[in-house]
Amino acid sequence: MSKVKTMEEMPLSKIHFKIFAYTSGSTFVDGYVLGIIAVALSIMQPYFDMSPIVTGLIGAATLAGMFVGGTFGGFLTDLVGRKKMFILNMLILAILSILQFFVQDPLQLFMLRFFIGFALGADYPISGALMTEFSPKKHRGILLGGINGLWFIGYAVSFLAGYFMLSIGDESWRWMLSSSVVPVVLLLIARMNMPESPRWLAKQGREKEANAIVKEIFGEHVIISDENESTEKTTFLDIFRNGYGKWVIFVSVFWSIQVMTTFSIGTYIPEILGQFGVNDGSQEYLGSAVINILYLAGLLPILYLVEKYGRRPTLIWPLLITSITLLTLGATSGLNIPFALILALFVIYGTFNTGMGAHQWIYPYELFPTHIRATAGGFTTGISRIASAVSTFVFPLILGNFGLANTLYISGALLFIGFLVAVFMAPETKNMSISQASSIDSGRPQEDSFTQSKKVK
Template structure:
């Protein structure tokens, strides 16, 4: 008789990569939608003669929408199901993308970009929960972390599409904004064939349906989990109760501390390189291109190390290395270092910083149980987007008023605080089942109770 195995013990298969493609579309669309607006605005502003305020509203509407979408989307996902929300979300995304083509007033675009942001923000918690709930425990970190790479791919492709569409002429911006409907519709039709999460079904008391999905995908001798899925009602505030508030604080803080310098520096890399003394010619743009390529390349070793060495070291030490690198940049900003040396410092910073970014998808999906997994991921996504928008907004003003050295010191200090937070708070969830990872508080309490009882008896 064959040994019964759980779906978390199954080896990587074509099904897992198919789920990665389904869920990775969320990160891809996020990068694409945020990137394409920058190119479209360069053409659009000439036709509408928009003020800086209106342009700022268009640029930030998506981020504000993502905050709202993350906050409510994850909660609704836990209530009505992963697949259902995945379909509704993409319908909204595709429709809003199409409607952008027909606007005749910039404020209409502000509204549509806000709606797009809601849809993208809601897609994050759905994607993360589905990928986590279907992943083998030995590969879950790499699969979740790999989703980050698709954001960079979407962002890069949006600039290429926008560049080639410039030749269309005055109406090119309409086609650029419409173009996000194409990947949204492709992903929508692909997701129609995907299964619902067995863990979510079991949590809602539908064990028979959950087990049928597991057997259909993995075989008759495979079960969902050795640990029974608890049937708990989804309540928004549960992510702050029963010890989960500590994990929510940890996730929200480390994620925000990581993205504030990342988005700020990433947005203004050419200006930063110019202040290092490379404003002549095209070297600052060459440097920007190389740096952004390295951002993506930095994920490759991180996806290996997160499974070999664990979550804690691959978050803690990159925070420290990124911090030290920025401190060095600040200290040497007035020394006229060579272009190659500055580029090396940025490459070191970019490699480690992007590598630790994979934990944005890993920790929130591992530390919370099924009934609030989407809620927690959505809340953390919303907080991080507000933090990143604030950092990006104030960065150029701070750089102008206080100079390059002070700016690098502040960014380095934020990373150093992230290092301390991670050092004292980051748990290790490597090779744990989802039930074990989301029950660390309970296990700790049981150990403490046992220790206290033994001490009393002795």
């Protein structure tokens, strides 16, 4: 009789890449939606005669919506399932994307951007939970970390799209904002054929459906898991109990600090480049696109290193390097240095920032069990997005009142705080099964790794 294997022991196959495509679409759309507003805001500002405060509120609206969407969407995902929420989110996003074309005042746009953020925030925990629950143990870090890389692709594509749509005219911002409907509809169609998570089905007592999916995808002699996981019903407060509160704090803090600088600098990078002297026509927009594309240079190395050397060192060192880079940019901001050097420093910052960004998808979904995985992932997503919203709103005010150098110093100092948090709190989950990773410091007992497989035999 063939040896029984678990889903986590299976080699990489077509289904894993399909799930990766379904889930990474979330971050591509998120990156595109958050990136295109940076170009659109600079074009529409004279159209609506917006004050810096109104501009900041619109720039932060999507992130504020993600706080609400992540918090409640993750909880709903653990209650009703991954697939239903996946499809519903994309349908809502398609409608909201089109409506942006018809806005008549800043308040309408603010409300639309908030609800777009709600749907995007809800999509994050669905993606993270689903990819985690399908991933092989030896490649989980690569697959989860790779999802984050699509955010930078979407962000870079948005700047390129915005750059080429500038030629449409004064109302090109309408086309820019509504253009997000294209990737959203493509993703909606693709997700119609995705499977539900067998782990989630099993937690709901629907073992027959769960086993049928596993058998269809992986064949005979494959089981969902050979370890004992909690069979408790999902309650929101469980993410703070049994030792999990520590991980909620850890993930929320390092993620918030990292994205505060990512979104604040990323959203206003055309203005930053303009203050560095890169303000020849639309050159700052093209420079923004080039910088964001080059950020992807940090993706492939981190996906290799996170499995070879572990999660902990690949979070700690990038936090330190990005901190030093932004402090250096602050020190050189008034020296009229060549654009090539400015570009190089931004690329160093961006590549290492991309690298540590992979942990936004690894830690939140490895450190929590199935019945609260999406809830915890959604809550920490929400916390990171409210931090991003605050920084996106405050950043232009700090930039205007205190200057570019001090703004970069503050950003560098925040990343150094993140470095210290990672040094003292970051756990190592490399080569652990989902059950083992989600049991660190929780006191939850583990079943003998061969018990269930023997029972199946």
